[in-house]
Amino acid sequence: MAQTDPLEQALRxxxxxxxxxxxxxxxxxxxxxxxxxxxxxxxxSPVGKLLLASTTRGIVRxxxxxxxxxxxxxxxxxxxxxxxxxxxxxxxxDPRRELEEYFYGRRRRFDFGLDWRLTQGFGRRVLKATARIxxxxxxxxxxxxxxxxxxxxSRAAGNAxxxxxxPIIVPCHRVLHSDGGLGGYTGGVERKRLLLGVEGAxxxxx
Numbered sequence: 376m377a378q379t380d381p382l383e384q385a386l387r388x389x390x391x392x393x394x395x396x397x398x399x400x401x402x403x404x405x406x407x408x409x410x411x412x413x414x415x416x417x418x419x420s421p422v423g424k425l426l427l428a429s430t431t432r433g434i435v436r437x438x439x440x441x442x443x444x445x446x447x448x449x450x451x452x453x454x455x456x457x458x459x460x461x462x463x464x465x466x467x468x469d470p471r472r473e474l475e476e477y478f479y480g481r482r483r484r485f486d487f488g489l490d491w492r493l494t495q496g497f498g499r500r501v502l503k504a505t506a507r508i509x510x511x512x513x514x515x516x517x518x519x520x521x522x523x524x525x526x527x528x529s530r531a532a533g534n535a536x537x538x539x540x541x542p543i544i545v546p547c548h549r550v551l552h553s554d555g556g557l558g559g560y561t562g563g564v565e566r567k568r569l570l571l572g573v574e575g576a577x578x579x580x581x
Contacts, residue, residue: 412457415449416467421478421573422566425543427467428452428460433488434470436540439562455493474543478573483510485544498535500524505536508549511574515553537561543570551578 413435415428426448428436435456438448453460469487476482494502504522508514520532536547542561548570552558555578560567571578 410459411461411463412459413452414461414463414466416462416464416471418471418474422562422569427470429467430490432490434541434544435490435493437542437544489541493540497523497525497531501532501535502539502545505547505550506545508546511576513549513551513576516550517553519550
């Protein structure tokens with residue numbers, strides 16, 4: 376009978392002593408110690424995978440992500456808000472539930488707070504005007520620009536909507552061209568069409 380190599384014996388012994396319990400949850404101790412500035416979680420939705428991030432002020436970011444985009448979104452949060460970014464699904468349970476209810480037609484408004492720090496100036500005013508567009512209704516780039524204080528700022532309003540850090544919640548999908556055409560959308564026109572369909576909004580042009 377062949378002798379077992381000492382290294383093999385050592386590796387087998389180490390494997391037998393490896394813990395079988397799941398890794399510890401870092402969310403609670405990090406939060407308690409003040410080391411959690413940005414909590415994030417993902418949600419599989421009818422418009423694709425979403426990344427949700429929150430701070431103590433409220434939801435700060437929603438992003439359409441695949442695996443590559445998720446890393447980019449987290450890097451942006453670390454650079455612009457705080458490097459203390461941690462996966463903390465339980466902190467995002469309520470927003471994820473509300474989004475699921477929205478997609479299934481059981482919710483028309485969201486009850487959680489928003490953190491606007493990734494917006495500023497005219498862009499923030501455009502997004503806050505957009506946030507007031509009711510469920511099922513649509514507006515235009517010109518009307519949103521006017522509400523933000525710049526009647527001739529339709530193009531700038533479009534740029535602000537295109538960089539909206541809070542899509543779906545701040546419903547930039549409800550902003551169309553004056554002729555009823557869909558216009559652009561940060562997540563792609565097909566997602567915009569789907570969201571308008573969820574809300575039963577009338578689209579008069581393409």
